[in-house]
Amino acid sequence: MNEEPLPSRVHLLPVAVALAVLVVWAGLSALGLFPRTVFPSPRAVAWGFVEELRDGRLFNDVVASLFRVATGFALAVVLGCPLGLWIGHHARAKIALLPAVNFFRNLSPLAWIPFAVLWFGIGDPPAIFLIFMASFFPIVLATSAAVANIPSVYFRVAQDYGFRGVEMLTRVTLPAVMPQIITALRVTAGLAWVVVVAAEMLAGRDGLGFAVWDARNGLRTDLLVVEMIVIGSIGVAIDRLLVALMRVRSVRWGYER
């Protein structure tokens, strides 16, 4: 069981992998197997990146997409967590609502795109709506399941020591489910970031998703790759941010035992 600690050099391994991918990519494009227009070289992509940065479009698109995800996701958390807590505590509410929540949870949020456009037009509102639809149901489901799994002894102890009503909710139920909520937020934020790209392709005039669509329409495959790299990197960054929540001392118990 006692593995030797890995040398700190191992952290260079992912960099080596990235370099290897870059070399293979450059090699393939140098061989000229595909036309340049459908298989851009790393060099063309690098120039495309500079171009996108210079005219400020990339920055605008990033801000637009992040704003939509943050708004839709925040709405889903603010409404979904309380609903999940309530469902988790009430057997009747659970029986009544869980099938519906499960239905919408399993319905691809992308299926809502036509309605999103019909109801909300183009721009921020349809994208926010779609992100909300993608995040809300998984959050409700995860929260209510977590509440149902709280060992009953915690409530007995809390009662013994005089916790009542709101205090029981904020100082017992909520901290007891926090680790699972954070895990759910991680999964859901990833989902929301995937959905925003799709939403903006069809219901946007800006944002990273729209930029992908625009690059495709203009046959600018170099810009297409630029957007792909940015989208992937931001997705990873969002996840890292939420992973940081798991290091809060009062939730570590949920991941360490």
Place this chain on the structure above:
Amino acid sequence: MSDNVVRVEGLTRSFGALLVLDDISLEIGRGEFVAVVGPSGCGKTTFLNLVSGFDRPTSGQVTRAGVVRMVYQQDGLFPWLTVAENIALGLRDMRDEREAERQLAEMFVLIGLEEFANHYPHQLSGGMRQRVELARALAAPSDILLLDEPFSSLDYLTRLRMRDELARLLTERPRTVVLVTHDIEEAAQLADRIVVLTERPARISRELRLDVPRPRELTHPEVVAAVHGILMDLGIERDAERSAVPGP
């Protein structure tokens, strides 16, 4: 009688058609340590839930004088609070903050876990967690301490140490104790009086007293005799003299 802290009269509890406790009567005096033993599933926890007031009897009644604290069989520490915060839960009713802090510090000295005050329960061993549970239950003034198989999840040696620990804590902070356990040795080593319950529906099959002061050694003749007596009662051991001399 006013000196009885807990008084149980004709206590009966059934769940639907299932009769769990059948007409149990018991009086427990101030400062007395009573252990309730019996086969697993016989209704010991049900009995304790009725004594604590968490559950209501089907018939009969329970009266208790004073504040009750309970230590549960399952891990009852809040994992999101540090050891110090968990023990401080026991002091929530204390108005005087400085007094509460003093009590908290004293409790830490008593259980000898000062350097773990800012640790979380999952970073502690099972025995340490149980010490913290006892500290939380004993931190503030109370009258009755109910223990529901508090050491059943610990390994044998840790269990032996925890018995000493409990005996020691009780000399510092005397309480009337009701211990429910399936561990007959534990009962014999700790209790002033042992109440043996039958299989379900549980009735009191026997009561025995031990007058040896605590802490008692596990191999003390009276402890051994009590264990033997209970095991005979449960039909597990037979009378040594009679089985040693075969009959005609």
